[in-house]
Amino acid sequence: MPEKHAHSAPVILWFRFDLRLHDHAGVRAALETGRPILPLYIWDEQPATRPLGAASKWWLHRSLESLDADLQRHSSRLIVERGAPQIILASVAKEYGAKTIYCSQTFDPQNEYNDEGVAEELSAAGLELKRLNNTLLALPGTLCTQAGNPFRVFTPFYKALQASGACDIETLPDLPSKPWPRPNRWPKSLTVADLGLKPDLTPSGQDWSQGFSRFKPGEAGARGALRHFLRNSLQDYEKERDRPDLDATSHLSPHLRFGEISPQRILHEIDRATEANHPLASGAAKFRAELAWREFSYSLLAQQPRLHEINFRRDFDHFEWRHDDKQFRAWCRGETGYELVDAGMRELWQTGYMHNRVRMVAASFLIKHLLIDWRRGEQWFWDCLVDADPANNPASWQWVAGSGADAAPYFRIFNPITQAGKFDPKGEYRAQYIPSYPHLSTKPVHSNSSTELFDEPGNVSTYPQPIVDHAFARDRALQVYKNRVADEEYEP
DNA sequence: TGAAATGTTGGGGCG
């Protein structure tokens, strides 16, 4: 009976990377108390983990607006604050008499560790921080090998995940559509716009993020993307998922990253779509495996909390990467002279996204053709991708570099020409992002880390020649990787 | 979730 508690102490619902209302254990638990609910977002200027990239901030801004709109449909609002979470939480709780705070675990180990401290501090003030899983199918660390060790290879991990029953979704309870109980007084808060998360306009006044329009941040956008994918692309997903020239993938990654949809919901909807339609089954199986890769990445992040800066295989610590700012810059700008790589890098810059197949080719090019440290590429992606994820991004880069678990063998070197012929046969994808050269001059400045990269127009009037010869680079990479120090000393 | 080098086979042109 919500009415009974309408004047009782409220509970705080602290949102972070769980920006949705459905399929959310914290939302459910808060509603079940029947108490007034204070939905809260805190922008932390000094986060415990590395700060969000520019593209992610843009997404966050839009997603918070969407969450606020969704809350208004329940006669509530999103309360927005800025500062250190433990201080904000304690002060809001004190002012409104709240004793319980619900939040979701982030599964970023550094942040989890920080949360422990926050929970202790709050506990000393008589407040309980309830941390729930709204992010993963299986908690990292719950799956291990027969010897009791965490998995280092994907396939056995995936088998264990399936055997655990975590992928069998029985039912997902509906979110009641009734108004949420409110406290007598409503906090005066900032607005989402006050946080200033939107990137600056270009010098020419052009909004850099207009290229991001293929996405609709927020829970409704996530549901829409899933519906579109199930209806149009699941059937041929196995066959066409590697084709950047087609609309063949789910585009759910940024929605998952910001918790606008749960993996359980995705599995549930896939099952429902598949039951009625058998031809979808092979595509469904392939897509389920992709979701499992996300779980695998988080299990690796649990094993190596500094996954974005430390080689998972420590024998890579002695690898002698080349230091070549000029070539790194060319790669960032999409000026390597290899069309598929350049199209991908321009897609990234213009849209905050890159097709997965192209990510592999572009990453392989930086690492193997240019022999530049994978961390530099990872950081660039972190800054530019709307789906930049603390587990997926570093795990995938390390996979390409060969320094990761279950990584690509050192001799697997993508030929960007061959890859283009196979996966963009008509050149439509390449033409979309390299319509005529140069195009970078109209591009805005947005990057956290490398603003100087794009602050002046390219002065090249024709498409560049390859910055490195493929055959030469391939042989060089094979040599360097083969002679890598301590290669033969590696033991898991 | 490669690519290139090397090996094998078989059809066809040709003296």
Next chain:
DNA sequence: ACGCCCCAACATTTC
């Protein structure tokens, strides 16, 4: 009719 060569097509091995 036969052997020889060429080479595409495919398979295997190597990096």
